[in-house]
Amino acid sequence: MAPELVRSVLERIGDKWSVIVICRLGPEPRRFNELRRLVDGITQRMLTATLRGLERDGLVTRSVFPTVPLRVEYALTDSGRTLLDVVQALVGWAGANAETVHVARTEFDRRAREQPQPVGAG
Amino acid sequence: MAPELVRSVLERIGDKWSVIVICRLGPEPRRFNELRRLVDGITQRMLTATLRGLERDGLVTRSVFPTVPLRVEYALTDSGRTLLDVVQALVGWAGANAETVHVARTEFDRRAREQPQPVGAG
């Protein structure tokens, strides 16, 4: 049902940071700057945007504690946790196959460099 | 080991078409135009680019049969098939949760429309 809906869900997960942020959220709630430190290379702007997107999709909750200084905690929802499972499988695959893929890429690029022409040259 | 390698593998899967193409390849080999018909909305250019990327990563093989007319078949490799499994889990999750996510989005957008200001207005 509704293949466009499925695609719109995949597009969220397919952005640059969502998968990593979901993994770093894991089981416990995390504060904003804590996440920022855990997700290597993310900017403040993109962390906010990513968290808002996940919150919008009902995958993450945002809890504000009006203390001084302000305290904001992010945590996975129930459906967020079910997504974490499949995302971990994906990251696990990437980890297990990173080396193989890297070798394949190097080989492919070497062949492309050696025979750029359709018909034998040289 | 090598978190950047893992990320580079995730980036391939995270583009617009790879997941869908991998699913459509499934167990049997497919011809180019056959795939083009199966993957709704993809352009010739993007199908070529996506298949090249998958071939480069060692996930897909490209077999040319020099008949007239030309015949080119694409098939998943062994590691491509292991990726298919986890990708199917992801697509399965998206399918199972599409409705829930859609509702969450609608609710989120409604609340954002009603209270755009940090402090109660109007």
Added chain:
DNA sequence: CAGTATCCTTAAGGATACTG
């Protein structure tokens, strides 16, 4: 049939400065 070559648009994301 199975592509490649060109041109173009849009939007994702980075950098930086500022704030309740």
Added chain:
DNA sequence: CAGTATCCTTAAGGATACTG
């Protein structure tokens, strides 16, 4: 601490015409 506001760059992807 946890953001928002602006500006800018790049690259992903679409449209279209052409080809071995």
